[in-house]
Amino acid sequence: MNVLETVAATAPDIRDGLPERRTYADEQNPSGDRQLAADEYADELLCERLLALDTVGSYASEEREAVVEDDGPYHVACDPLDGSSNLKSNNAMGTIVGVYDEPLPAPGTSLVTSAYVLFGPITTMVAAHEETVTEYLVQDGDRTVLTEDLTLPDDPTVYGFGGRVPDWPDDFAGYAETIEQELKLRYGGAMIGDVNQVLTYGGVFAYPGLESAPDGKLRLQFEGNPVAHIVETAGGASSDGTRSLLEVEPTELHQRVPVHVGNASLIDRLEAVLS
Numbered sequence: 174m175n176v177l178e179t180v181a182a183t184a185p186d187i188r189d190g191l192p193e194r195r196t197y198a199d200e201q202n203p204s205g206d207r208q209l210a211a212d213e214y215a216d217e218l219l220c221e222r223l224l225a226l227d228t229v230g231s232y233a234s235e236e237r238e239a240v241v242e243d244d245g246p247y248h249v250a251c252d253p254l255d256g257s258s259n260l261k262s263n264n265a266m267g268t269i270v271g272v273y274d275e276p277l278p279a280p281g282t283s284l285v286t287s288a289y290v291l292f293g294p295i296t297t298m299v300a301a302h303e304e305t306v307t308e309y310l311v312q313d314g315d316r317t318v319l320t321e322d323l324t325l326p327d328d329p330t331v332y333g334f335g336g337r338v339p340d341w342p343d344d345f346a347g348y349a350e351t352i353e354q355e356l357k358l359r360y361g362g363a364m365i366g367d368v369n370q371v372l373t374y375g376g377v378f379a380y381p382g383l384e385s386a387p388d389g390k391l392r393l394q395f396e397g398n399p400v401a402h403i404v405e406t407a408g409g410a411s412s413d414g415t416r417s418l419l420e421v422e423p424t425e426l427h428q429r430v431p432v433h434v435g436n437a438s439l440i441d442r443l444e445a446v447l448s
């Protein structure tokens with residue numbers, strides 16, 4: 174089994190374990206977010222199963238402080254349950270995986286494969302590998318191809334921006350005002366659900382730097398890089414405000430980064446406003 178097969182095989186176990194794990198655990202994750210029992214459960218399953226692969230030399234996740242070391246050429250960074258605060262309201266969530274060929278923390282340019290599982294009305298996986306993006310249906314732990322060579326539609330229609338509006342810096346707020354005139358709001362509070370809307374309909378997702386948190390909320394290794402890799406491979410663009418997320422130099426495992434991904438024309442306009 175490879176990493177993507179293992180993540181697909183684990184997806185039904187994660188999903189089946191959700192109903193009884195909607196309460197908070199005692200712990201916070203290393204970024205200071207409260208952990209649900211479901212976050213811990215998904216993390217433990219993925220850690221055990223991915224490290225069992227000969228090719229996986231280390232596992233890191235949003236839910237644990239340090240990298241778990243083993244032997245093997247690839248290094249896996251996971252957000253086991255992205256958008257897990259949506260579990261309470263029963264809305265979309267996901268699992269994000271980045272497979273790097275350098276020890277973590279690593280730059281996005283060393284990603285060889287990135288993928289996310291979307292737990293929506295159906296379970297799907299979207300994966301970037303060898304210059305192409307594929308969408309799969311995940312059923313009973315197996316994948317069947319739904320869309321080959323997935324690309325962003327040329328005509329964007331949706332946007333979703335995180336963070337409270339009064340906390341947006343003026344330049345980002347100005348950008349948002351122009352985008353609101355052109356596109357439809359689609360914000361569900363789980364990055365993976367919101368990014369999947371952008372991949373499906375074209376548009377832009379952002380969790381920008383905030384007045385109270387200039388690096389935003391999302392994490393470079395576990396969220397920013399894999400999503401940027403997928404969106405860029407699908408013909409779109411990503412930015413931290415000035416450069417592709419894949420070009421951001423990693424300084425620490427849990428570092429946060431402003432995330433903007435979507436159609437290249439919309440990201441170019443954003444960079445023109447922010448820089």
Ligand code: FDP
Nearest residue numbers: 255256257258259335336362363364
């Ligand atoms: P969550 O805290 O529920 O795990 O990863 C962080 C994340 O969700 C993203 O999935 C989502 O885009 C963002 O936080 C939502 O944050 P807000 O509640 O500030 O909108």
